[in-house]
Amino acid sequence: MRSAKDFFTPLAVGAPPPITEVPARPSRMIHFFDPSNEKMAAKVPDLVGTVDVLLGNLEDAVKADRKEAARLGLVAIAKATDFGEHTQLWTRVNSLDSPWVLDDLTTLVSEIGDRLDVIMVPKVQGAEDIHYVDRLLAQLEARAGLTRPILVHAILETARGMASVEEIAGASPRMQGISLGPADLAADRRMKTTRVGGGHPGYLVRQDPIGGDIHGERTTYQQDLWHYTIARMVDACAMHGIFPYYGPFGDIKDVVACEDQFRNAFLLGCVGAWSLHPVQIDIAKRVFSPSAEDVAHARRVKEAMGDGTGAVMLDGKMEDDASLKQCLVILELADRLAATDPELAELYGTTPETH
Ligand SMILES: CC(C)(COP(=O)(O)OP(=O)(O)OC[C@H]1O[C@@H](n2cnc3c(N)ncnc32)[C@H](O)[C@@H]1OP(=O)(O)O)[C@@H](O)C(=O)NCCC(=O)NCCSC(=O)C[C@H](O)C(=O)O
Numbered sequence: 001m002r003s004a005k006d007f008f009t010p011l012a013v014g015a016p017p018p019i020t021e022v023p024a025r026p027s028r029m030i031h032f033f034d035p036s037n038e039k040m041a042a043k044v045p046d047l048v049g050t051v052d053v054l055l056g057n058l059e060d061a062v063k064a065d066r067k068e069a070a071r072l073g074l075v076a077i078a079k080a081t082d083f084g085e086h087t088q089l090w091t092r093v094n095s096l097d098s099p100w101v102l103d104d105l106t107t108l109v110s111e112i113g114d115r116l117d118v119i120m121v122p123k124v125q126g127a128e129d130i131h132y133v134d135r136l137l138a139q140l141e142a143r144a145g146l147t148r149p150i151l152v153h154a155i156l157e158t159a160r161g162m163a164s165v166e167e168i169a170g171a172s173p174r175m176q177g178i179s180l181g182p183a184d185l186a187a188d189r190r191m192k193t194t195r196v197g198g199g200h201p202g203y204l205v206r207q208d209p210i211g212g213d214i215h216g217e218r219t220t221y222q223q224d225l226w227h228y229t230i231a232r233m234v235d236a237c238a239m240h241g242i243f244p245y246y247g248p249f250g251d252i253k254d255v256v257a258c259e260d261q262f263r264n265a266f267l268l269g270c271v272g273a274w275s276l277h278p279v280q281i282d283i284a285k286r287v288f289s290p291s292a293e294d295v296a297h298a299r300r301v302k303e304a305m306g307d308g309t310g311a312v313m314l315d316g317k318m319e320d321d322a323s324l325k326q327c328l329v330i331l332e333l334a335d336r337l338a339a340t341d342p343e344l345a346e347l348y349g350t351t352p353e354t355h
């Protein structure tokens, strides 16, 4: 671990200075596309402005014999596309033990480093993986003459990564956030599921027997397989001032359960999720933007709390310093989203004086 006084020193001569605060740009949906898939790649220009993040995926879901095509496809797309002010360009490179990652990093930083906002690193095991990427990126940025650092996002998809999540979150000033990778994590943990995210009907609690009759009718309640993992990831991210995300929901057709999974993550503190298919974009936008009712309520609490101390009654409920702080989280998010999304600004009735 670097000493605190060295933490914000560039890791290579000529590399851009590290940032001291991660920019809180909207990233409600990280939309995955395969740059080697011509049909998907052709849709990128139309997606600009409709998604917060476009991510050119080079790792899993790209066939081994298409890895190079995906890398070069992403370079071509990044050079040819104007991403505007409100859509970020991210990539997910191959895992650090793969034969492709070195070429992924060297090619992307050299060719399109000035356009890439964030590099997602899969299967991160511990802080040492982030330290490796951190130094390599600094060297490549210096060589490419980049003036701003590319940020790093880790995917939590191994048991060891999970056990080290706090160290990973604080491993570098480049750390932008962490996503849950439920499919790889389930496999690594030897969970007995076969899905990409979401729940499982077998993971449940059952009502106690009524009148001692264990064979009688008893209600069951499906439980959230990911509660512990997401909650711990959220704590690690909050502790280090970076952003937590739910990852993929593989049942593309089940838009209802997708929305539930995304909302659970939103309520627990996540700022976004991955969209794997166009149908998931609006779900993420809806879920990860606070509702007009929540914003209106938060404003009322703020108003009622005056200088922010003490306790008041509002609609029969006690509000105090701590409930106000929660309301301020909602208002800050609403302000940030309204600043880039005129529809939300109208929905929230946002004006410069509103907050
Ligand atoms: C899931 C898919 C394979 C489905 O593709 P497809 O069968 O083509 O779906 P549709 O016929 O419904 O598609 C309709 C049109 O939309 C286009 N399309 C589909 N997906 C995308 C997209 N992501 N971006 C842009 N456009 C898209 C299709 O081309 C169709 O176009 P047209 O014919 O002109 O109408 C596919 O959606 C897909 O491959 N999605 C991405 C999958 C992915 O990235 N997976 C990796 C992330 S999840 C993961 O890695 C697990 C994680 O790491 C963990 O461990 O948990």
Ligand SMILES: [Mg+2]
Pocket (backbone or CB within 6 Å): 060, 122, 157, 181, 183, 184
């Ligand atoms: Mg994975």
